[in-house]
Amino acid sequence: MKIVILGGVAAGAKAAAKAKRLLPDAEINLYTDDTHVSYSACGLPYFIEGNFEDFRMLLVRLPEEFEKDGIHIHLKHRAAKILPASKQVLIEIMGENRAFLTDYDKLIIAIGACPIIPKIKNVELKNVFTVRKVEDGIAIKEKAENSEKAVIIGGGYIGIEMLEALVKQNVHTTLIEYAPTIMQNFDDDMSELILKQLREISSDRFEILTSEMATEFSGDNNGVKLVRTGSGKEIEADFVVICAGVKPNIEIAKDAGIILGETGAIKVNEKMETNIKDIYACGDCVEENLLITNTKIWMPLGTNANKEGRTAAVNACGGNDRFAGVLGSAVTRCFSLSMSMTGLTEKKACSLGIETISATVTKNDKVGYMPDVNNITLKLIAEKNTGKLLGCQAIGSGDADKRVNAVTSALLAGLTAEEFLQNDLTYAPPFSPTIDPLLNAAQILAEKIYSSKEL
Amino acid sequence: MKIVILGGVAAGAKAAAKAKRLLPDAEINLYTDDTHVSYSACGLPYFIEGNFEDFRMLLVRLPEEFEKDGIHIHLKHRAAKILPASKQVLIEIMGENRAFLTDYDKLIIAIGACPIIPKIKNVELKNVFTVRKVEDGIAIKEKAENSEKAVIIGGGYIGIEMLEALVKQNVHTTLIEYAPTIMQNFDDDMSELILKQLREISSDRFEILTSEMATEFSGDNNGVKLVRTGSGKEIEADFVVICAGVKPNIEIAKDAGIILGETGAIKVNEKMETNIKDIYACGDCVEENLLITNTKIWMPLGTNANKEGRTAAVNACGGNDRFAGVLGSAVTRCFSLSMSMTGLTEKKACSLGIETISATVTKNDKVGYMPDVNNITLKLIAEKNTGKLLGCQAIGSGDADKRVNAVTSALLAGLTAEEFLQNDLTYAPPFSPTIDPLLNAAQILAEKIYSSKEL
Secondary structure: EEEEEOOOOOOOHHHHHHHHHHOOOOOOEEEEOOOOOOHHHHHHHHHHHHHOOOOOHHEEOOHHHHOOOOOOOOOOEEEEEEEOOOOEEEEEOOOOEEEEEEEEEEEEOOOOOEEEEOEOOOOOOOOOOEOOHHHHHHHHHHHHHOOOOEEEEOOOOHHHHHHHHHHHHHOOOEEEEOOOOOOOOOOOHHHHHHHHHHHHEEEEEEEEEEEOEEEEEEEEOOEEEEEEEEOOOOOOOOOOEEOOOOEEEEHHHHHOOOEEEEOEOOOOOOEEOOOOOOOEEEHHHHHHEEEOEEEEOOOOOHHHHHHHHHHHHHHOOOOOOOOOOOOOOOEEEEOOOEEEEEEEHHHHHHHHOOOOEEEEEEEEEEOOOOOOEEEEEEEEEOOOOOOEEEEEEEOOOOOOOHHHHHHHHHHOOOOOOOHOOOOOOOOOOOOOOOOOOOHHHHEEEHHHHHHHHHO | EEEEEOOOOOHHHHHHHHHHHOOOOOOOEEOOOOOOOOEOOOHHHHHHHHOOOOOHEOOOOOOHHHHHEEEEEEEEEEEEEEEOOOOOOEEEEEOOOEEEEEEEEEEEEOOOOEEEOOOOOOOOOOOOOOOOOOOHHHHHHHHHHHHOOOEOOOHHHHHHHHHHHHHOOOOOOEEOOOOOOOOOOOOHHHHHHHHHHHHHHHHHOEEEEEEOEEEEEEEEEEEEEEEOOOOOOEEEEOOEEEEOOOEEEOHHHOOOOOEEOOOOOOOOOOOOOOOOOEEOOOOEEOOEEOOOOEEEEOOOOOOHHHHHHHHHHHHOOOOOOOOOOOOOOEEEEEEEEEEEEEEOOOHHHOOOOOOOOEEEEEEEEEOOOOOOOOEEEEEEEEOOOOOOEEEEEEEEOOOOOOOHHHHHHHHHOOOOOOHHHHOOOOOOOOOOOOOOOHHHHHHHHHHHHHHHHOO
């Protein structure tokens, strides 16, 4: 049995390891255009921030460890073409002007995503970075340690994680976001609150510009020096980090006749099979099933990649595993503020034609007399007709992140707000108010739903 | 409409406030034998610990605030007899040798629980405390601030909370537990781990003796000086705190013909109605429905009391509210160690004749390269035949407490381990490993259940 895996960050590395455990005699070759394999891309901002000095902490498993287990890792080997008819892949050895064909019985595509580079004049200048690979992290960290000013383009998850990282490296940072607010994955009321709370934290160490677009970089052979914006601002910068989102790597798959989904990423079923026999796909290059609505969504996250890599490997090895889909859960932090969500936002629900009711509460995260008490704001959303919970968003300096996970299970099970209200969440003064803010929100939501029926 | 409420800590105070909001014209009288009303009894250990200096922080709402809203609070008024036939309560004014009859249209009994005093010789000595009322907290705190050595009797929730409190007041503390391990609400494997981890924290500031019973106190008119144990140990103590559990206050209800449940606490339906018309009961004096098995359980906790008080008031005021029951959720901490649980333990399931399968994992609470990473141990339990989740226990210095709340929702919805495995828990390096320990445990559990079927 010959298993070929393309890509090796999260999904590819997981698939390789799992396949070898299931079929110790299989010949497993993993090809990647990267210089590292099996690393925590999500950890790059925390490395840059200085939480740990050695970038090798990001490496989950080294190539030599894979080799010892009999998994062959081929770094700097780019997959140039998939030939499903002959069950082969054309591999180019990067920097060597050499290519070869390799056979597969099962092919697992895990080629990930790549940063979107906005149309900005002189975007190719030196010291303009993206945050995707280990080298990116090393380069940005080194630059940050020797710089005073930086600009971040984009205020999504990576943008605000980089904001914290650079500020903690004592780099005065300006984040430029073209939309009226940052963290657009959240509903507008919540993302405005995030913006407000981050600006309160700021204290001259950083600035967030919204409704503002970087239109031009200027500099010289030594690199970028200045960022110009659409409104005419000129911001000095020793370096720029572009965090304008990512797009799935799909060219090679599309070229081979693999069907893409409506999101633009590779379409797979819950066994991670593509439309072509013996070709599986997983990780950031595939789209996911959104469990709540059974619609498609693209959620390129390490946790999804990991689960999908596992499922692809089990099925490629003749087993039977399924990855049903996602709930749209995500979390991050920026300084003391944590932001987490699961399920549908109201704007996402609206775009799917679902009528919603929501309740938002701002409450203490624990009993008020505890010394480390902090505020959290929770928004709970339900479908108007059925009362079924659709999603939750939580932000705050308090213990906001894990509260959302009580809602993920509820979404998975299809609970209504009224059913959720009977939840027996743990209580003790250091951990929660007597009535958890989630239940405050559920109470208000259930009453709103009830009233809407009476009208 | 005359509403009489007996008891005013959590359930009674909540019921009074809610009733007044619903029926502003109702005459509401709350009688309590206590000297305070509407306070956080759960907060006493944190007050004693020194997290805040003013005991009034424990008071949620002062009698004068109730009065301003038109709710009459009668402190030091003990309910001596309920007369359901004439719809009256006999009230004794404490310390005044005076009593009177008061009429009610609706009666809400919220008389709570009281500490169990074990049979120990000279237990009535001075400086032997229990932890129930505000005065207890004030007295223990004052004593702790001026003492060097103390003994705690009992290693349950309050016992270990008091252990942390006293040690933080620089009192060398010996906790004596008669069972072979502490925190008996957990399964033995988990409570042994709690004991082990607490002993590792100890560093000469405290000692935990298990399988040991306090048999005698000795001292003089100034109070206790020494605690003798069954094995002959003699432990010096400037004071003793008895944390040997609580029992429901039921005498007055029983005397009135109100039916008690199988747990010994007052039996109510999900509207918080007793068997006698127009008499409701709520809080620590009533038993709860355990949602997972539909059996009865007695869970005297502030959060349950609060919800029950609300439901009792709504229904007493002619509304329609239900409190379906509990999942057995609880949490506490002792120093850096947090301990939480929901649902059935294996030993509880066994006592109910339910065959279980469980999976226990010890994992990082976040990605390993984060500077504040810590271990947590999670035990996930399912019913063997159906795969239905039954419970979860989590302990550790890491972020253990809220993880259990992802399981409460699953228990509420009746999810199986396999269904739970498809959960999309939030992930980012500061908050969780790529695959949350809950999902690791669910994976192992689902595989065990699957294997057990194949045999």
